[in-house]
Amino acid sequence: MRLPLRTRTALAAAASARWASRAAGRGKGSMIGGLVAEKIDPNIMSRLAAGRRTVLVTGTNGKSTTTRMTAAALAGLGQVATQPDGANMDAGIIATLSLDRVAPIAALEVDELHVPHVSDNTNPEVLVLLNLSRDQLDRVGEINHIERRLREGIERHPETVVVANCDDVLVTSAAYDAPRVIWVAAGASWVGDSVSCPRTGEPIVRRDDDWYSTGDEHFRRPTPQWWFDDENIYGPHGFQAPLTLSVPGRANRGNATQAVAAAVAMGADPAAAVAAVGTVGEVAGRYGSFQLGRHRVRTLLAKNPAGWQEALAMIDTDADSLVIAVNGQVPDGEDLSWLWDVRFEAFETMQVIAAGERAADLGVRLLYAGAEHTTIEDTMAAIESCPPGRVEVLANYTAFRDLGIALERAGAAPVPTSRSQS
Template identity: 70%
Template sequence: MSRSTGITTRGKLALRAAAAASWASQKAGRGKGSMIGGLIALKIDPSLMTQLGRDRRTVVVTGTNGKSTTTRMTAAALATLGDVATQADGANMDAGIVAALSSHIEAPVAALEVDELHVPHVSDAVNPEAIVLLNLTRDQLDRVGEINMIERKLRACVAAHPDAVIIANCDDVLVTSVAYDAKNVVWVAAGSGWVGDATSCPRTGEPIVWEGTHWRSTGSDFARPEPDWWLDDDNLYGPDGQVTPMSLALPGTANRGNAAQAVAAAVVMGARAEDAVAAASTVRDVAGRYSTVQVGPHSVHMLLAKNPAGWQEALSMIDPTVDGLVIAVNGQVPDGEDLSWLWDVRFEHFEGVKVIAAGERGTDLAVRLTYAGVDHTLERNPLRAIASCPPGRVEVLANYTAFRDLNTAIAKEAHNG
């Protein structure tokens, strides 16, 4: 039976209106139109997510960093089993989720990236078979709030869905707390490069003590669980002696951890580990992230970061031999309007690289770079900042709207020749 036959009359009207709005947005050159379509659909029928999500086998992916990448890898791994509904553009709130489900209405499996704040009600709507918990670190405080509040909300969500398999990063103290009491947990040692937000136990407030890779609370038996999956520089190791060579197209140790959790989720859903690793290894860029584009005489490598942990990881991927580095920062609502987090990021290790501060809040960034002792110039327009670099390879590291707007400007330049 077609899945669309289970949609109510009101739901079908909502889907038709969404399709018309998306078409109009595309014709007007305002983008793909998936977000406006999803927003209109939910205005007409607020229950549409539940209707679209029912009777699918769904994986929900969440965490502060790595959601889009892990979701893309999970979708690739699950595609070895059949058609998969997923977001292509990282739209991880209600409208984007509805757009993804409606555009793949007959797909029996879904891999959904979900904003941390939206996980509880999205999980209630789609009843996920698996929930992937990547990491929890400080994010945009003016939008998200304190990280311990997020941990408590996610812990309550896990308790409300006892049949879901939780794929949790046991190297992250807060994620471990979220999953610790769950009935079905698959622990993955996915790494934790940023531990500044987990100095105390989220359950007791007692200090967390690290002993190598192991951690424990000093005031209770809360401690790092033994992982079911773990990895090194060459292989992914799993249950029952599973050893799978893993070489990724994407850079960075964090992405190896993301891939490990994606594979673990796919295996829970019935995929073979070897097939899941091979599929995840084909992912080369995620909505423009990690891509390399030619801009005049410059080969530009694009990196996105949105919070201290993400910036620190992205900075570790910068090639110190490049001809220029453009760091672009905006302070719009999606970025978080409070940029005090810039002072949590270590910018001190750039020597011998031409660094340019850019973006709407380039002056704020320039002040931070000055205190970090980084020799730099200021050019608020990221495209002009790239043009000011010596010909050759340029790394661009930008936050959300700066990254989005620069991609749009580069595409417009290419279109205009």
């Protein structure tokens, strides 16, 4: 289908902006290209999405990894357009669709607040809801408001299949009234933001894997069609297969299960989808390992209390050193009071180096947690101060981004990851 002149002009301008950004050494230019294109043609997202089979992936944590897994699981059905770098707002989505205009399938990561209007523009075949918890309150807002926004967006697309995590109360509420839902037991280790029912305000009661609202006898944990354990993934019609991943953590086993459920809903073979998600390793630097002189550095990203709690569980306590880097820039959330919600007490037997622009704030929290630590603000200097061996580095958003740039400039060599079941 030939695009309108305005859209073609927008794409040409975006290409010029990308070239200028690269020529100036300001990066790949994808985001600026998307911003320019949208300014010229406000309808460009819907035009570029037209005719594609689209799956959207959203949630507070795990979007990038699950989107990469979903794209891998869908690859058997055809070429898949997807973000390589996790740019999940309008400009990034437009850039992804404009750079791959022939792919018949799109697997797109979407910021929670952007889901309703991105759905309106892309008419998704499948929407994956991972989890909802507090993010940067000074940037994102109150979590029940986000749940209501998602619920309203889902109501406008009754034909969309919603793949929803039934272990998450807020996700369940958002998807509960949708006519086409596939429930997945993907886990919810962080429950501090769903102690009350988002529909009635009454308490949520939890018993083992089950939960229910005391204010609405009908609102309780749905029966899952997909679930997992430490070895296998299970699905409809007695499906069972070993689930072996290249990324760590129980949370990623839940992410993989939702990715498989979404791909199967779009027609992928279940066994092939399970094999495909197992090939996904490093995701935009997450879970990456690098050799830097005498140190083998593994990088982990965490952006909010729930994400930090999951990431802390992925730390290899047998590593020689641990560096935790925290910044407080706008993308991180300038309010770092969430540090007190994270259980740093887990490191009371492990030496920690506090790094990043807000190393002093982190140091105070570690002091109260009883974790032995030193403070070195520069993350690369903190790594260099470690004894030779393996160094685990856990960082929030801009600290992680800056570390990736610094490692590249220092000539750190990527180390291939191995597949494991954990």
